[in-house]
Amino acid sequence: MAVNQLNHMEYMAGMEAIDSNIMDKVLNKIADYDYQQFNGQDVKKALEKQQLSIDDYAAILSPAALPYLEVMAQKAILETKKHFGNSVCMFTPLYIANYCENHCVYCGFNCKNKIRRGKLSYEEVEIELRAIAATGLKEILILTGESRLQSGVEYIAETVRLATKYFSTIGIEIYPLNSEEYAYLHQCGADFVSVYQETYNTSKYEQVHVRGPKRIFPYRFHAQERALLGGMRGVSFGALLGLDDYRKDAYAAGLHAYFIQQKYPHAEISFSTPRLRPYINNAENNPNDVHEKQLLQVMLAYRLFMPYAGITISTRERPVFRDHIIGMAATKISAGVRVGVGGHGEEEKGDEQFEISDARSVNEVHQMILNRGLQPVYTDYIRV
């Protein structure tokens, strides 16, 4: 295919290049990461430490750590309590458009898929915002498909401005921007940016991002740093676990966040843990499969390596998993989620990117948090 000729490691015109060595540091570390070399002793030693080193982190992500999940969970609970107390933050995402210019082989929004595309008008955005605000939530995450053409920066900016009327905390999960564009959205009211690298294996990345600007690996990698340079308060990291070798990808995402925090100590760091679900009844036991056990290992490893980082638990996981992971590793939970375009105040205008496994309302999630002896938190940020 002629369209498949872009070099995935070279910037396209208009993409800002910043002075940073963090990508090289992370890629070098994952090239050297051989998780088979760790044994139970390495894991035990790591878990006895108060502050885990990068090597300790490598050990607790290894297969040798699987028999120690219970010990990791016990330690994770203490760390989560120490840093976050009983608090569990609540938020909901709002998808405002699902147009996409990228062809990513794993994604429901990909431009080759014949799904119902849609984009909310400003009036519709406001109807949605009002409906979400009526549930009591104060934090919102605004999402679009990755199309500058259909969902330009100005469209997102206006949505953010509207959201400031109803919400105290506004995050965005959109295509990567240049730092001055992040600065503009920050000025409009957004403070937190989520960008997921999907996989940190550059070859696999090239293979699954067939077409579109998302194919450019380094531009996506440096998005968090550009966001911070643009004045954003917090940035979120994650890999789509199961797309490639999830241990290496989780290791890389952790180091990515770790190096960013070292360079920008003020930045609020958080993680998300989306995963590709293994096929049920798949006879082949694929080592890349991320079942709940593996997902839990990754979340616990994030918590123990960076005990001060936020961790968000997705509605893609089933309620029982979500209920148990809050307070243990996760510090933020979505509630009242619709993953189609709109759908809070009016009928959905576009199809979903994925299916959710937890359809509980804000009220139901609130009650669940209380029942678990934890404290639902609606606002934990003040914009001044």
Added chain:
Amino acid sequence: MNDQLIIGGQEFQSRFILGSGKFSLELVKAVVENGGAEMVTVALRRANLGGEENILDYIPKTITLLPNTSGARTAEEAVRIARLAREMECGNFVKVEVIRDSKYLLPDNYETIKATEILAKEGFIVLPYMYPDLNVARSLVDAGASAVMPLAAPIGSNKGLCTQDFIQILVDEIDLPIIVDAGIGRPSQACQAMEMGVDAIMCNTAIATANNVALMSKAFKQAIEAGRAAYLAGLGRVLNNQAEASSPLIGFLED
């Protein structure tokens, strides 16, 4: 005995200041009652006026609120948060907290001095959270602080009096109430700090993470009272493991 703590002209019987950020809100009242706290800190960023789980709704009205500027990364942001607190009728007290390190949450002393100066001039009763440094404490006095809040250990660490010697210097040299703010993990550590002459203790994580928070707040109350009494009584002579000379060393003097 009349032994009140006076901060910004206001008298307090209790020397236990409660932090509230890590509690389940329904427990705050029980902790206040059992601990006898008369002042409770509130992160303004948690205030959800008119909304769900608003922390301000859970604090008994008799309590003096100590809104903090948590979330501020600069003096300017701390000042703006303090002004918002006043607009929200949280009173005139403010705990200045300026932090620009998401990992250790250590206070930025320089920005803290700047914020203290601005807010004190605006009539706030300013209690700055600081890393215990004598020069900084003196600057905070000059800036108009009403008390100084040195940390004992990294916040939430429950490690106790890691900075003990430096806090002692502040107790000895600074003519303002010294309130140990972060890191106290056990009642015995609170007691020890009070024995040193610290004026009050602020505590949150150690109580919030206890199995029985109401009982632990009572334990802190008693420890703080015991430490204060010991300080007032004057600790007995301590020999510091040294033997005393059996005959006087200065017996050679003639006139």
